[in-house]
Amino acid sequence: MRHETRRLILLLLPAGIVFAAFFLLPMARLFFIGGSGKTGWAAYAAILTDSLYLDSLLSTMAVAAATTAVTLVISGVSGVFLQRHRFPGNALLVSMLTFPLAFPGVVIGFMVIMLAGRQGLIGQVTQALTGEKLVFAYTLAGLFMGYVYFSIPRTILTVMAAAEKLDPKLEEAARSLGASPWRVLLDVIIPGLKPAFISAGAICFATAVGAFGTAFTLAAKINVLPMVIYTEFTLSANIAMAAALSFVLGIVTWLVLAVARTAAGSSVAAAG
């Protein structure tokens, strides 16, 4: 038995060494470098005390929250619909909604430019209709659109998997008791999907907070935290500040995911 434990440790060792050397150690170093700048450990407080960083933190959170809310509504409606109704083309729609799953952020940014950029479709359509060209790709609104684009595929997959496990008999029962479709939605379907919404929502939020590629493609002027970190690091060469900010950013995304996991887990237990 002890022999076996030794072998298991041996099997775990390569992954452990890589992880410790290239993640744990560098993260610890990042933490200390964050406190080694001109302002010392106050750099960690600057995200709340310095209005420049606080503003970008707030707009990052706002975009992420809006992305999460809109993505959940869209994926909730379409995910449940596609799971519940069989019709010709259902599988095609599912593939169309999930194929951008692995598009990198830069490509998503370019998709936003194709839609809402200077030569984009929305600009052409609005010019033809109103004579005025609507271009919003290079703003926070464009970034928001990109994040929704990015989040729909993964959220829809989670919602569909959860909707598959919902028991249609519960809805039939509610309906036979006279509940309107609206009440069935509020009292049966949404509570049943709640764990999926929480975990998918947390992933949406964390990804939108930490994503960098889309903002990078759209404009350097978009004031979200990852862009600020990048600017501090490259243009200002303020490595300590960049380190402090990115460490805080990492803690935020990790916390959001950890809290959501606990919440989703407990509501699963409560429903069961």
Place this chain on the structure above:
Amino acid sequence: MKRRGLFYLQLGFTLLVSAFLVVPVILSIMAGLTVNYFVGIESGLTLRWVMEVWNGYRDTIFLSIGLSLACLAVTLVIGVPAAYVLAKRQTALTRALEEMLVLPVAVPGLATALALIVTYGSLSGFRTSWAFILVGHVLFTLPFMVRSVLAVLSAIDLKTLEEGAASLGAGFWPRFRDIVLPNCRQGILAGSLMVVTLSMGEFNMTWLLHTPFTKTLPVGLADAYASLRLEVGSAYTLVFFLMIMPLLLALQAFAKPRSAKFVAEDAE
């Protein structure tokens, strides 16, 4: 009657969402093949932009392919054994280890990349080689390999299978090779597809980790978007789509077939 209306309302909505996702892809493919996108498709179709990308950015394509395969090799060698251990010993310690392994996915790539740079950036031989990017990609993709293999191993009765083999005299390593590995090949395949796809598209970390001599495909894309005309950026995106589409299709086909509980809809 009312439910019929609801059905079409939802269908219309879903079609709109699909259009939102698909239309820009089609626009970009068209732009990459059009002589002048501003004038429109009337200006004619051309492969000129694709050739321009091929001549100028060929290296990024090869680097990305090589990098994703190297990443796959590393995650297989270190990830599959790790998943086996995590499946076999389910204690508080192994659960904590599993949680930790997922951290590089939860933490933004920008933070991981900065951490790697401040720690290993001064080793110039390492910093300027593609291995520096590989390290980042391995951290980011390893959880997907481990999780995917772990999911399969947790679903089968590993203990009974191994005990059976052991009672027939199979030692530890033969059991690992002949019982464990063949049984988790589904998970290995799914994990491998995921690792290659993610590595091919990784940008958040790679943008900070790359050097002018180690540009990957997404880094080249960002370059092209920023400095070249829309048609070239589109053509480059087209090349990327062509490379990643087979992987995505394989992933979709491979995902557990939906045994959908379709409600007998709109019976009335």
